[in-house]
Amino acid sequence: MAQERLYDWLETEMRTLSYSMNPHEVPEYVKTNLKDDLRPYQEEAFRRFQFMQDNTLATGVSDAGFQRKHLLFNMATGSGKTMVMASLMLYLFKEFNYQNFIFLVNTDAIIKKTQENMLNSQSKKYLFDPQGLVIDGQSIVIQSVESFPTVKDKNTLYLKLTTIQKVHGELTRPKENGISLDSLSDEDIVILGDEAHHFNASTKKEQAQEKSWEQTIANMLYLRPNNKLLEFSATINMDDKNMAEKYSNKIIYKYDLGEFMNDGYSKNVLRLQSSENDEEKMKDALLLSQYRKLVARSHGIKAFKPIIMFKSSKIKISEQKQADFNTIIEDLTVESLVKYLKKRQSSVAENGTLAKVFAFFLNQDLDAIIREIQEDFESRNILNANEKNMLNVENAVLLNTLENLNNPIRVIFAVAKLNEGWDVLNLYDIVRISEGAGVTRNATDSEAQLVGRGARYFPYEYQGKQSYKRRFDKENTDLRILETLHYHTINEKGYLANLEKSMNAVNLISARDETVTVYATKLKQSFKKTRVYQEGHFFVNERRATTAEDYASLDKFTIPKEWETDYIGTTFETNYQGQVIQDEEIQREWEYLQVDQRFFKKALQRNPFYRFDNLKTYLPLLKSKDELIESEDYFKGVALRVSLPKGQTLADLTAMEKLELVDRFLAYCADKIKRNFKKEIGLKTFHPLAIRDTLKDYEVVVAHSETGNKQTTQVIQSTTMKGKDWFVYTDAIMNGLELGLVNLMGSFIHRLEEKYAQVYLIRNDEKATRYKLTEFGGPRGYMPDFILYLENETFVYQIFIEPKGDFLEKQDSWKQDLLYALNGDDIELIGEDHHVRLIGLKFYNSNNKREFVQELSDKVNDGQLLDGRIDIF
Template sequence: MSKKKKLKHLSLPLYDELKELDDSLFNEQAAWSTPGYITDNMVHTFRYYQNTALRFFHYSQSNSAFQFRNVNHVLFNMATGSGKTDLMAGLILYLYQEYGYQNFLFLVNTNGVLNKTIDNLTNKVSNKYLYSNQIEIDGNRVDIQRVNSFPYNQSKNTIYLKLATVQSVASDIYTQKENSMGEEDYAKNKVVILGDEAHHYSASTKTEKEKEQSWEKAISTILNARKDNRLLEFTATIDLENKNIYEKYKDKVLYRYALDRFIQDKYSKNVKRIQSSNTDIDNMLNVILLSEYRRRYALEQHETYIKPVVMFKSQRIEASNEANEKFNDLINTLSAVSLREFLNRQERIVTEEDSETLALAYRYYRENIESLNEIVHDIKREFASNRIINANDTSQSGILEKGHYEALNSLESPTNLYRVVFAVAKLTEGWDVLNLYDIVRLSDDPKVSGTKATTMSEAQLIGRGARYNPFLLNGERSYQRRFEDDSVDSLILETIHYHTINEPQYLKNLVNSLNEMNLPTGEDKKNPLLDVKVKSEFKKTEVWKYGKIYYNETVKVSDDYYNSLDKYGVDNKSDIVIPYISSMQELGYRDGEIREDYSNAYNLTVEFDQRYLNKVMNRISFYHFNNLKKYIPLLGTRDEFLGERWLNIFNRTVYVTVPRTMGSNALTPNEKIHILEKYFLEVAKQIKSGYSKRRGTGKFIGYPINEYISNYRKRVPNYDTSKMVLDGNPQNVQRYEIKENYFVYDSAIINLTERQLIDKIAERVSELKEKYKDVYLIRMDENMHRESAKNHKLKLHQFGNGHDGIHLEGFQPDFILYLKNADYIVQIFIEPKGRNIEEEQWKEDLLMYINEHEAEIMFEDETENVKIKGVKFYTMNDGRYTIKQIGEIALGKEFKGLSIQS
């Protein structure tokens, strides 16, 4: 417990300063966003935290707060699997374009990670390649050349990338060899060092003599060869509790994105442990049955194919090879009879209390007992010896560069049939596999099973295996979890299981190691649904008997309604004007956010033909006809979309707003394509948000509280390891009993932000009761929807025409504050928000729209005197003054003493 407190309060001055700068109203760069030359040239779209990390780095290099500091050494502390290599790829383009860096030294600790990174950054034919096939910036093609040494004479539009192990680079620094790079070579042209898995590069535990020729000293030598050299380090694991490490990095940590945040943001699988005292053979058969159940469940329940991979992990190569042989024998001798006997035996000793997921698998096989012959046939095919990778290697250099490297790094590929990997600990770094669902810890060496070094290695492996598998569901892929945590769908398709030996000291050390990594896991026991009940006292009130809650009505929208683009909020009559900053100004443009001064600008006509339009529409998958037809049902052909009925682009003039310093012939063909692409992306966004089978109206319907507010059931997320610090924004969910009568339920299963909101409203109930006879806070939990099919109506939808963007899907604010006096009723929608605020800003905009357009609101019963209101998102510590706004709405003034508290 003391360790948690110590870690939580460690000061990181640079990171703290950047967070404060990002929140500041006086930061002139607060609106800076990831430039188009990055988003356009990378395969993956940056997630919000990657954008934030890049923005923080941008501040450190260009903000006036740092003008007298040379921030040339920073560290990104980001979770395993969170896309550090994507961020590195984006930083390469940023530093090339903004500061003219052409030389990049990529350092890694093992050949395995090196090979993976070579594919990521230089191998265009690899499915792991992170850049677009052709990188274009400001109309110029930019080449990335892999080199062993940086050329003395540098070519234009070229990025030179030296990828090497830190061992080889350090050796070159300390021993002058022919054709190697020494200190003076790094002084000729400015260099950016990208240090992956940076926790390996600190020499804090070495003697002074060892430090003289350490990796750390070699990296420092390169960094200091020139004042404008840069060192960017990346790691998921940094031991800041080590005093020497903390002192080195406390003012260099530029951004943190912890593993628990990564998991709670749903970018990963959940993690569950299955603890067993079974023999290795029984554990092998258990995991075979579970893995095959995953495959069948996806196919039978969701009509989608996944190939779940199993990894058997040993401490010693000899033991791993022996386990491989036992596994082959198990598969070869498996029969319907032996499987039936195994199921009968396990049924007596394994219950949902031991493992909910295994119990689900056993139930499936028992229900299909008549099909065991067919099931065994499939198991023998799926787990045959030719579908097993034995990734063991007797060399000291690692395994990924040997034999099965390509197979190990393409396990998600439909053409890759491998289902099982046998390996030792060397896969803990550099292995990017998304469809790993089971890791089995074999009990091969009890003497070392409980050591901290062993369990930390295993915890890191679990973290890597937790990467989310973006399997197809209803024809679409998602890179975030889609199911409710702990549901059957989530347990089978979105959870990685770590099958452990049931040895007390080992388990204690494993949990400690998981906790040090901030990796939230739980034992795979039955996690019961908890009852949340409406209080009996509330059911005796007039509000329960006669009260209503109000949501706006939706009307069905037929396909015929969408007969022109103006129905989607797209203007297809006016000329098109696109702001743009040309490369001729030597300025980087930012897609969607132009902040330069256009006071001395003019609109330049963009001349183009059908070829440009075809190229742009081919580039953007939204405009592929099968997709376009989903959103525009009346569309006949893709060419028709460009015509008069729809986009009408040939009858409209396209202008680009540019500085007067640009001539009329200044636009290159590539710039024209990019300008058109910006416009087509914006139109696609408008069409998607403007299309819905139903849309909101200004008519609000009252739904009887006693019919729609009901008992429901919900699970508390079952995590037993994780600090859950979340950068001061804790979101761990617990059940809280609330005895006070103002809250209509006996308890709430909520996170700490929601709990804080409830507490702050509780402090104001007595003041509210001075004006209102009835004051009730109602939790509108999404689980309540599933209890009753009719509750799908309880959603708030956009209405009217005054919205910046059209979002017709609707949402349910988490709380309603219900206030009633003798004259009228006030219903205030409240939505707590812990993260992703920018992505869901439209929800807050809708809540504000309600207040600003009261005249547009009608009621089914015109005699009802009801006021519908909304407030800004409630954030931790009330950063948006939501409580103040509630007071102004409810009382016409601030709550007593609130301004002093603020």
């Protein structure tokens, strides 16, 4: 058995210099065939799978004691595991010719959800490009099947959606139109296991069942050497000895709920801990939900419909609470509501959300408010998920479309049916009904899981833009309420202790509602009196729209005139576990393919990207498709250099095989064109911005997390900067890494003050400025975290500094490139002579202090080390 966990080993291997010089990238055909962009962590999961499947690296994988046949992705609830599955299906189909996929789940409801994800191109939940899949110019189809056909269409992926219970029954008792071990033995299959923790159990009965299910899966997996099992789960407990032994050499990627929440892809989670009875908790949730709707409306956010869920322990209690809720709605009057608001206002924390909500309603036209509440929450807009008719799969779809505009539901009453397989994004309030509720660890584990599902982010549209990440984390704005899930629970010591343990176990970051703090900082008056503030300037680079001349030929898209490809890929022999037992490459020879224009015309017709109306978007000077073939600016003169197995020549290829090579080249070109086409680009010409018009006082809102692994959160704190005139703000509001940089600068700032008359470190917080650079030749904007301003009689230096955690360096490498490009001789500052210089430094982190200080010293202190006391380690 491997001595270390697979995901730890991969983390090390993929950070080596040799690998980082030539890392795997998500293929463009995967990106273009998905409806939405892969998020950075999904791309990382994909790259890790590429690493494991790369035959040139297979020997190293085997030597380290790992295998490639059975892998598991441990990813948080709501993080888009199914999107990763979809991308891997395309990759395995294109690169390894897999066509048979078995999607294995635990419930019929998840099957219905997956059908929407994978097969229904009309669904909002569909993951692929609804216009159709295209790979190498060929239309690709995903077909749902009960059994895999013996005669296959080469452009079809065959997908069997089933439960572990059903497939176990099929294989132990074969029947017509189903699968059997005999039928599966003819072709390679990929098994995709969703919510894989269901295949593992704790009770004796469950363990016996698990053993039987595991054997069924193993029987399928080991039928053929190249079969694969890819499991996906949010809840693999590696602290459990048996689980660790089973999966430590299989978990390829770990991205837990804490990381997911910390990266901004979820709602914030706040707990409203109340000693009040269920009726008052219901009223509080009702008012809070309607407050969210009215806040959204006041900011021009249309059709915002927040959902409340009332969670009970028993069906009878749930039904009674639904009746109680209906009575609350029916009995609302202005007098009763005013009385309730004033009573509750005196009993809640002054800095809490409910205090704000109650104050808001006391200043509204309550007659109009009540009319709208009674309309929104009438009985037909309330769904009880415990009713017998909720067991059918159609109602499972209804529950998964609550965010649709034509779905009027505002309230869900439930017991346990929605703990899994429920993908609703606009759930904002979960109310724990106290009557009959359990306080044990098992009960709170279930609650933590439900809250984790409810924390999924709702991507509403604001100011014409739709975001899939939180936008107002640090802002003191009422819009934060649209990015916050409230869990209404009881204030009981033993229960809260168990709830905290349960939330910590799944790394769910949460805080009590009243712990939210607003930190404020101001520009120091001493700085505002300086000439730097009153007369000084920052410099920001200009942007311009691209022109037709920018894309006048294919070389503008970095498409070479000579392109190389393999006709037949390198082959490796593997054993039954997928480990390499012979890694000798087939000898190959190169030959140039002379491409007849007819092949080009046919290949262009086969690829929808090359429709003339579409091409004009990217190649505005193109006059006709004939010009595309006949002009030196485009495809005329292109050479295709083909690698063939030794002894084989291009003359041995059929016309169709040659056409497929041209298809592949055109697909490559289409990818390059789409990737390099920009509507607007940043220039190396900079114009001045008055510092006094750029910097301002600002506030940052911080929730002090009480559950979740603190190591995954960037704890924001406020530190007074009194007596440090070189820092322009009264307080430094920042995370630990950023504060570490400020303290490091403070340790040698006196050395800079000996050399420069004016020395200021300026925090470039997005709440304080709108100072943003634009990547050269690209559209992306970037706000460096700090600007070090140095001025003497001869020069003004503006040094851009960015603290960056190790785990972000790769995905933000373009920002590092931009910083270094600032040091070039081709930077033009409008209105300035040569006495102003912009300087970009390497990213700062806690592991490179010496290198960082040395680079800064080289730039602004004639190479003399500013601080010789920097620790090496």
